[in-house]
Amino acid sequence: MTLALEMRSITKRFPGVLANDHVNFQLERGEIHALLGENGAGKSTLMNILYGLYSQDEGQIFLSGREVVISAPTDAIQLGIGMVHQHFMLVPVMTVAENITLGTEIVKNGFVLDLDTAARRIRDLSRQYGLEIDPDAYVKDLPVGTQQRVEIVKALYREADVLILDEPTAVLTPQEAEELFVIMHSLVEQGKSIIFITHKLGEVFAVADRITVLRNGHVVGTTTPAKATKESLAEMMVGREVILTVDKGPAQFGPPVLQVERLTVLDDRGALVVDGVSFDVRAGEILGIAGVQGNGQTELVEALTGLRRCLDGQISIGDVDVTNASPRKITDLGVTVEGSAHIPEDRHEHGMVYSYPIADNLILNTYYKSPFARGVVLDHQAIEDHALRVVHEFDIRTPSVYTGAGSLSGGNQQKVVVGRELSRPIQLLIAAQPTRGLDVGSIEFIHNRLVAARDAGVAVLVVSAELDEIMSLSDRIVVMYKGQIIATLEAGQASREEIGLLMAGIVEEEEEEEEEEHAIA
Amino acid sequence: MSATTATSTVKTTRFWTRAHGFGIFYLTVALITLVAALTRVSPDTISRLGLGVIGQPPPVRISFPTQLSLVIIGVLLGLAGLYSLVRPIGEREVNVLLGFSFGMIVLAALVAAAADKSIDMVGMIKDSLRLATPITLGMLAGVMCERCAVVNIAIEGMMLAAAAVGYMASLYTQNMWIGLLVAVLAGGVMAALHAVLSIRFMVDQIISGTVINILAVGVSGYIRTAFLLKNPFGAPGLFPYVFQKTPLWDIPILGAILFQYQPMVYAAMILVPVVWFVLFRTPWGLRTRAVGEHPRAADTLGINVFKVRYVNVILAGCIAGLGGAWFSLETVGHFDDLMTNGRGFIALAAMIFGNWNPIGGALGALLFGFADALNFKFQILEVGVPYQFIGMLPFILTMIAVAGIIGKTTPPAADGEPYQKQ
Numbered sequence: 001m002t003l004a005l006e007m008r009s010i011t012k013r014f015p016g017v018l019a020n021d022h023v024n025f026q027l028e029r030g031e032i033h034a035l036l037g038e039n040g041a042g043k044s045t046l047m048n049i050l051y052g053l054y055s056q057d058e059g060q061i062f063l064s065g066r067e068v069v070i071s072a073p074t075d076a077i078q079l080g081i082g083m084v085h086q087h088f089m090l091v092p093v094m095t096v097a098e099n100i101t102l103g104t105e106i107v108k109n110g111f112v113l114d115l116d117t118a119a120r121r122i123r124d125l126s127r128q129y130g131l132e133i134d135p136d137a138y139v140k141d142l143p144v145g146t147q148q149r150v151e152i153v154k155a156l157y158r159e160a161d162v163l164i165l166d167e168p169t170a171v172l173t174p175q176e177a178e179e180l181f182v183i184m185h186s187l188v189e190q191g192k193s194i195i196f197i198t199h200k201l202g203e204v205f206a207v208a209d210r211i212t213v214l215r216n217g218h219v220v221g222t223t224t225p226a227k228a229t230k231e232s233l234a235e236m237m238v239g240r241e242v243i244l245t246v247d248k249g250p251a252q253f254g255p256p257v258l259q260v261e262r263l264t265v266l267d268d269r270g271a272l273v274v275d276g277v278s279f280d281v282r283a284g285e286i287l288g289i290a291g292v293q294g295n296g297q298t299e300l301v302e303a304l305t306g307l308r309r310c311l312d313g314q315i316s317i318g319d320v321d322v323t324n325a326s327p328r329k330i331t332d333l334g335v336t337v338e339g340s341a342h343i344p345e346d347r348h349e350h351g352m353v354y355s356y357p358i359a360d361n362l363i364l365n366t367y368y369k370s371p372f373a374r375g376v377v378l379d380h381q382a383i384e385d386h387a388l389r390v391v392h393e394f395d396i397r398t399p400s401v402y403t404g405a406g407s408l409s410g411g412n413q414q415k416v417v418v419g420r421e422l423s424r425p426i427q428l429l430i431a432a433q434p435t436r437g438l439d440v441g442s443i444e445f446i447h448n449r450l451v452a453a454r455d456a457g458v459a460v461l462v463v464s465a466e467l468d469e470i471m472s473l474s475d476r477i478v479v480m481y482k483g484q485i486i487a488t489l490e491a492g493q494a495s496r497e498e499i500g501l502l503m504a505g506i507v508e509e510e511e512e513e514e515e516e517e518h519a520i521a
Numbered sequence: 522m523s524a525t526t527a528t529s530t531v532k533t534t535r536f537w538t539r540a541h542g543f544g545i546f547y548l549t550v551a552l553i554t555l556v557a558a559l560t561r562v563s564p565d566t567i568s569r570l571g572l573g574v575i576g577q578p579p580p581v582r583i584s585f586p587t588q589l590s591l592v593i594i595g596v597l598l599g600l601a602g603l604y605s606l607v608r609p610i611g612e613r614e615v616n617v618l619l620g621f622s623f624g625m626i627v628l629a630a631l632v633a634a635a636a637d638k639s640i641d642m643v644g645m646i647k648d649s650l651r652l653a654t655p656i657t658l659g660m661l662a663g664v665m666c667e668r669c670a671v672v673n674i675a676i677e678g679m680m681l682a683a684a685a686v687g688y689m690a691s692l693y694t695q696n697m698w699i700g701l702l703v704a705v706l707a708g709g710v711m712a713a714l715h716a717v718l719s720i721r722f723m724v725d726q727i728i729s730g731t732v733i734n735i736l737a738v739g740v741s742g743y744i745r746t747a748f749l750l751k752n753p754f755g756a757p758g759l760f761p762y763v764f765q766k767t768p769l770w771d772i773p774i775l776g777a778i779l780f781q782y783q784p785m786v787y788a789a790m791i792l793v794p795v796v797w798f799v800l801f802r803t804p805w806g807l808r809t810r811a812v813g814e815h816p817r818a819a820d821t822l823g824i825n826v827f828k829v830r831y832v833n834v835i836l837a838g839c840i841a842g843l844g845g846a847w848f849s850l851e852t853v854g855h856f857d858d859l860m861t862n863g864r865g866f867i868a869l870a871a872m873i874f875g876n877w878n879p880i881g882g883a884l885g886a887l888l889f890g891f892a893d894a895l896n897f898k899f900q901i902l903e904v905g906v907p908y909q910f911i912g913m914l915p916f917i918l919t920m921i922a923v924a925g926i927i928g929k930t931t932p933p934a935a936d937g938e939p940y941q942k943q
Contacts (some may be wrong), residue, residue, distance in 0.1 A: 089817060113806075
């Protein structure tokens with residue numbers, strides 16, 4: 001095989017960080033080459049250099065053996081490099097055809113947009129590569145998976161030979177991811193070469209021909225799926241042995257802490273999304289709520305944390321009734337009782353103030369109390385001491401506690417949130433999608449923290465769309481479907497398949513089977 | 522599935538909707554109309570609305586009893602109000618009722634103004650179009666800026682500066698057309714300042730716009746005292762009527778409505794479809810809109826975000842400069858301090874009214890132009906309402922129009938955000 005692309009000794013420095021340190025990377029023609037690494041390992045930097053969004057401080061790029069200079073995306077596009085960004089570069093209010101042709105528009109009569117010809121060409125392209133898209137649809141109306149196809153066609157429309165897919169599965173459901181893998185294979189069969197950036201180990205084995213692992217800006221090594229195992233790749237990524245399963249001892253259950261009685265909650269549009277849900281979480285227990293996204297988990301957590309009104313039902317923590325209580329009341333139940341903690345689903349939107357330094361983010365729920373507040377003023381020394389302690393204890397990788405939280409990597413941002421919530425005495429922890437979008441190392445760290453909280457006697461409620469996460473963390477699992485709890489299972493009692501069926505709303509009950517038999521008869 | 526859970530029906534009622542707000546507004550106007558009609562107007566008063574040419578008796582004249590007409594309009598408005606309040610109605614119906622009630626209110630105003638007198642409808646239409654011109658031009662400037670995500674509240678200042686500088690140039694060169702050219706350039710220069718501040722230096726665009734508005738007041742005031750009050754030249758006059766010596770001028774009614782204007786009115790009429798076409802039918806427009814919605818997406822496709830913004834903002838300033846010329850060179854014939862009188866801000870309201878689309882914006886501008894025309898008409902006819910109150914009419918209309926339709930309007934997604942390369 002010939003080399004489609006070679007990056008030789010690429011070095012890129014940012015203030016305070018060596019993002020790429022003499023990175024060598026080779027892409028053969030017609031292969032899917034996975035670029036694996038934790039968040040902040042330098043994968044995106046390397047690819048942004050290749051796409052002309054950054055320019056390298058040192059090093060050369062060769063395309064088909066010829067040295068090229070790429071100083072802007074236009075250069076990359078002209079050289080046949082296409083990139084599908086993790087956050088789609090699509091204009092939602094424009095049509096597929098407009099998005100695809102943007103920048104290389106077809107004109108008729110000298111200056112008039114010719115979207116009909118564009119639509120025809122796009123249809124031809126989508127037929128050729130088996131990427132079903134409607135050129136006249138508006139992007140905002142398309143599901144995420146289809147939007148990603150639009151991005152791929154956008155690159156193909158510009159005659160890309162080398163495709164960079166930056167964490168393409170991060171936004172996809174497992175089924176959509178499977179479809180993407182099929183598309184990737186068919187693209188490679190038609191002669192394209194693909195760089196596949198990811199931090200999910202399973203996917204590497206599903207699609208990659210070769211794997212290059214990056215860590216802290218260095219290439220750790222290049223291998224193939226046949227020679228590697230999940231464990232060996234994880235070790236290459238993190239630099240030490242990683243335990244992929246959660247290690248936890250038997251639970252020591254205490255009395256119920258969170259008690260939810262017939263809770264009913266509406267969503268923003270007034271639809272009933274939590275429908276008479278009752279459950280409790282005991283001290284020293286992790287209760288996992290499994291379910292496909294959008295079955296009322298979000299609203300349930302919002303109701304439990306005081307962010308959404310309950311229409312009916314009762315919530316109590318310990319002996320305190322917190323139905324429709326304010327978030328502050330729920331966070332801080334009183335002087336003598338310990339409060340509750342919340343790791344929100346969307347850390348950007350609800351978990352932190354992006355533009356605040358880490359130190360301030362770490363006291364968002366305690367700033368009004370001693371030792372951080374002295375009367376009406378803040379005690380900056382106490383805040384800094386606290387921040388230094390939490391940064392150390394929760395292994396937040398940052399140049400300083402005064403670094404803006406928004407400039408941290410996803411994993412470190414989540415550690416800030418977790419650190420803030422767990423660095424004070426609590427009796428209840430509600431964690432929604434606690435590891436979404438994080439890398440292996442951070443996931444392991446956060447899982448261990450959740451288990452540690454449970455072992456310290458905290459009642460822990462984990463809501464996650466990742467079934468594996470629910471299965472490995474929980475002592476007890478409830479499955480939510482269409483706003484109701486349709487099953488409660490002891491951990492170890494149910495298999496992955498059974499829970500998967502329950503998540504799809506398929507309840508296996510004996511009487512039902514009988515009913516079905518009757519129906520058949 | 523086992524049907525063990527009782528199906529709970531939850532009825533959701535929203536306590537306050539847009540329809541309720543409008544309902545109360547319609548009822549209030551209906552009440553005022555009815556009370557005024559029954560107490561202030563005698564039953565034998567007649568309103569006359571005429572169609573014809575200025576200076577000649579209107580050939581067509583509709584006469585109807587003022588009181589009865591006002592009572593009917595008041596009752597209809599009252600019904601619209603009650604309907605909005607009592608019935609839960611959809612977005613479509615709300616808008617239909619809004620349009621209907623607006624028409625009714627306009628009609629009521631005309632009938633009231635024409636009580637015991639005659640209003641020349643052709644004159645009203647002409648005045649509306651003429652007075653809508655600076656608002657239309659300012660609206661186009663606003664649309665062009667905001668479509669590429671640069672908020673421009675400095676249209677007022679750009680027009681004011683253009684009016685002053687353009688007039689000075691025409692005075693000192695004694696040539697109207699050089700004056701126009703300079704006005705356009707002055708608008709462009711002011712816009713370039715806004716562009717540099719907001720694109721290059723990433724100044725908050727509201728701040729930058731405010732600064733330019735204040736700067737324009739100062740500069741134009743200085744120009745007036747230093748160069749315009751004492752000068753050796755005679756007044757340069759006004760722009761000529763474009764079709765004055767052509768047969769088009771004399772077509773009955775139609776000639777008066779379409780062909781009896783000065784050049785800026787036609788500039789606005791032509792520029793509305795031109796800007797629309799450029800924005801929605803050309804590659805440049807597609808890129809402009811993409812930059813306004815998702816600049817990084819445009820950047821990754823090799824579109825120069827900064828260039829698109831500079832070009833659009835500066836061209837928008839030139840169009841605002843035409844609007845400035847309308848004041849000093851087309852309408853008044855000299856320069857007064859603050860002569861733009863808030864039209865640049867009304868233009869922004871028209872832009873929002875039209876949902877950032879030149880065509881809709883032009884309709885909004887026409888509405889405001891009509892309000893202005895009505896205001897003048899009321900002053901001339903000495904209707905028994907203080908004219909200061911009528912002077913507020915365009916602004917009240919602005920608030921109603923903007924508040925009424927604002928629920929549906931969506932500005933470009935990146936509007937007001939400076940773009941920073943990674």
